[in-house]
Amino acid sequence: MPELLEVLNGHRSVRAYQERPVPDEVLDAIIHAAWRAPSSFNAQEISLVVVRDAARRRRIADIAGGQPWIAQAPVFITVVIDAHKTGLGVKRAGREPHLHRSLEGLVMAAVDAGIVLEALMVAAHAEGLAIVPIGGIRRDPQAMIDLLALPELTFPVAGLCLGYAAKEPEQKPRMDIAAFRHEERYDGSALPSIIAAYDTAIVEHWRRVGRANGLPWSEAMATYFGAPDRRPLAEVLRRQGFDLTAGE
Amino acid sequence: MPELLEVLNGHRSVRAYQERPVPDEVLDAIIHAAWRAPSSFNAQEISLVVVRDAARRRRIADIAGGQPWIAQAPVFITVVIDAHKTGLGVKRAGREPHLHRSLEGLVMAAVDAGIVLEALMVAAHAEGLAIVPIGGIRRDPQAMIDLLALPELTFPVAGLCLGYAAKEPEQKPRMDIAAFRHEERYDGSALPSIIAAYDTAIVEHWRRVGRANGLPWSEAMATYFGAPDRRPLAEVLRRQGFDLTAGE
Numbered sequence: 001m002p003e004l005l006e007v008l009n010g011h012r013s014v015r016a017y018q019e020r021p022v023p024d025e026v027l028d029a030i031i032h033a034a035w036r037a038p039s040s041f042n043a044q045e046i047s048l049v050v051v052r053d054a055a056r057r058r059r060i061a062d063i064a065g066g067q068p069w070i071a072q073a074p075v076f077i078t079v080v081i082d083a084h085k086t087g088l089g090v091k092r093a094g095r096e097p098h099l100h101r102s103l104e105g106l107v108m109a110a111v112d113a114g115i116v117l118e119a120l121m122v123a124a125h126a127e128g129l130a131i132v133p134i135g136g137i138r139r140d141p142q143a144m145i146d147l148l149a150l151p152e153l154t155f156p157v158a159g160l161c162l163g164y165a166a167k168e169p170e171q172k173p174r175m176d177i178a179a180f181r182h183e184e185r186y187d188g189s190a191l192p193s194i195i196a197a198y199d200t201a202i203v204e205h206w207r208r209v210g211r212a213n214g215l216p217w218s219e220a221m222a223t224y225f226g227a228p229d230r231r232p233l234a235e236v237l238r239r240q241g242f243d244l245t246a247g248e
Numbered sequence: 249m250p251e252l253l254e255v256l257n258g259h260r261s262v263r264a265y266q267e268r269p270v271p272d273e274v275l276d277a278i279i280h281a282a283w284r285a286p287s288s289f290n291a292q293e294i295s296l297v298v299v300r301d302a303a304r305r306r307r308i309a310d311i312a313g314g315q316p317w318i319a320q321a322p323v324f325i326t327v328v329i330d331a332h333k334t335g336l337g338v339k340r341a342g343r344e345p346h347l348h349r350s351l352e353g354l355v356m357a358a359v360d361a362g363i364v365l366e367a368l369m370v371a372a373h374a375e376g377l378a379i380v381p382i383g384g385i386r387r388d389p390q391a392m393i394d395l396l397a398l399p400e401l402t403f404p405v406a407g408l409c410l411g412y413a414a415k416e417p418e419q420k421p422r423m424d425i426a427a428f429r430h431e432e433r434y435d436g437s438a439l440p441s442i443i444a445a446y447d448t449a450i451v452e453h454w455r456r457v458g459r460a461n462g463l464p465w466s467e468a469m470a471t472y473f474g475a476p477d478r479r480p481l482a483e484v485l486r487r488q489g490f491d492l493t494a495g496e
Contacts, residue, residue: 004252004374008281008367033256035428037366040383041472042450042465044423049430056432080434085427086473088439089466092447095474102477103354103485103492108383110355111406114362115369115381118285119256122370126252133363135288135356149433158359175292179333180283182297184304185397186328191336199340202290217290218337224289225334226343229350237351244351 007125012171014130017073017163021052026127027075030162033123034116040108046116047082049148049156050075056147060159063143064136073130073163078137078144079117081109083153083242100153100242113157120160130165133158141236153241170209173201175217255373260419262378265321265411274375275323278410281371282364288356294364295330297396297404298323304395308407311391312384321378321411326385326392327365329357331401331490348401348490361405368408378413381406389484401489418457421449423465 031048039045051057052075060078061070070076083100090097099105117133124131137144137159144156174180175198178190199216206214215223237244279296287293299305300323308326309318318324331348338345347353365381372379385392385407392404422428423446426438447464454462463471485492 004255005277005281005371007252008371008374009284011284011286013286029253031429032425033253035422035425036257036259038259038261038369038381040381041468042420043469043472044428047428047430047434049432049434051432053432083473084436085439085443086469089443089469090474092440092443092466093464093470093474095470097473098476099473102479103481104386104477104479105473106351106355107358107386107405107481110358111362111365111383114359114364115366116362117359118363118366119370121286121363122367123253123256126256133286133288135359138352138355148430149435151434151436154434157355172290174283177280177283180292180295181279182295182396184297184299184301186295186297186399186402187397188332188399191333192340195333195337195340216341218340220289221291221334221337222341222343224291225331225345225347225353226338226341228346229352231350231352233351233355 007122011121011125012169013132014165014169015069015132016166017069017130017161018166020164021074022129022162026129030120030123030127034119037115037119039112039115043086045082045086045109046112047080047085047154049078049080051078059147060137060144063140064134064159065139067134067136069132069161070134073161075162077120077160077162078148078156079113079158079160080150081113081155081157083109084151087153101244103244106242106244110157117158117160124162129162132161134161138231138233141233145236145240155237155240155242170205173205255370259369259373260417261380262413262417263317263380264414265317265378265409266414268412269322270377270410274377278368278371278375282367285363285367287360287363291334293330293334293357294360295328295333295402297326297328299326307395308385308392311388312382313387315382315384317380317409318382321409323410325368325408325410326396326404327361327406327408328398329361329403329405331357332399335401349492351492354490354492358405365406365408372410377410380409382409386479386481389481393484393488403485403488403490418453421453
């Protein structure tokens, strides 16, 4: 099915949306497709909260550090790790939930969240919608928990804007695929030259799309990954019941 | 594009494969599509290791706790969190990588891994292949690290079998979509009755497909989530350089 691969290959994130709303049946179809995505142990430990209310989307735009496209796009979906749901099952069977107190439980749930997020993105593209995934809600997860009334043992891990693109951006180049795909064993020997070439390619891309101050990839990585983390994940996870130190 | 949504809605995991190999150009197309998936901060912090060697696949089948379909399906792809790659960028810009020492860094990377994993699964379905995602490699991540020669600051987070189905299983029912989708705010009031109904539905499904000892969902959850975690994630993550206690 080459059209489907074209959809996947055509991915780009859009940060400018029309006011045009997303019809209910389109949103239903997208969410239905994500509902069918696989999950670890068939636990179905992911839940979604759909926000369409404009004032609430403006609030999320602030929480995410000032991302105006969240207020602009008509639909925002929060992807929630939901050990409240699986915990109800465990308790129904007469046991107490434990796995959520371990790194294994957190990693498993975060991977499942990514699976659902990508299913939503692919389905949205298939329906002609534009999207941009949002990790910025983790700047203040407690504010998201309060806004969405999330219960104990849940955590808002990522979000997604959906709507109709006001402007289709040029697709960003990727690092050479040899930095992504290894055969039989990891071989990082080409990485330094691939990264050097990519630093040049991404700056050319930024120049072409009019972002004269766009950084080389390495400098962008230094900004994001080269400083101690300031997001309050550990604290908010603990408050929600994911006390990872109690897991063993 | 209704066909694409059909592909997403038709997802099932397959645990019986033909010997028929996956043509190189089909595998190339699948991996290319996943390479195009979005990543946090355009970090591209995920890498793949493709294993086709039969002896190595048998080894992975053992590592994953005895999953014969890993030895049977002609291709196994390991999805790797790769802070080695992003770390090279950070160092190239004259800084030291830090984010990988935080829960934020780990959660971000695990979500990105899930995104790539789902892109692989959707692309594989589009190419007429069957798949089953494998979390079981996390039973012994050190053995995967050794087998794949993974460097410091990388972690094998999940895997995927690809091949041609020997037998297409019946699709498993999902919990009512009202347990997955919430509007504006989380509302868990219907969860107890949804879970009770699902326990019945999944047992009927197991009976229909000839698995007389198939558990109700709640009992399966008690088995997986109701016992302390025994997987050595924290220890192996630390050994790989993801020392989460050093992150602040």
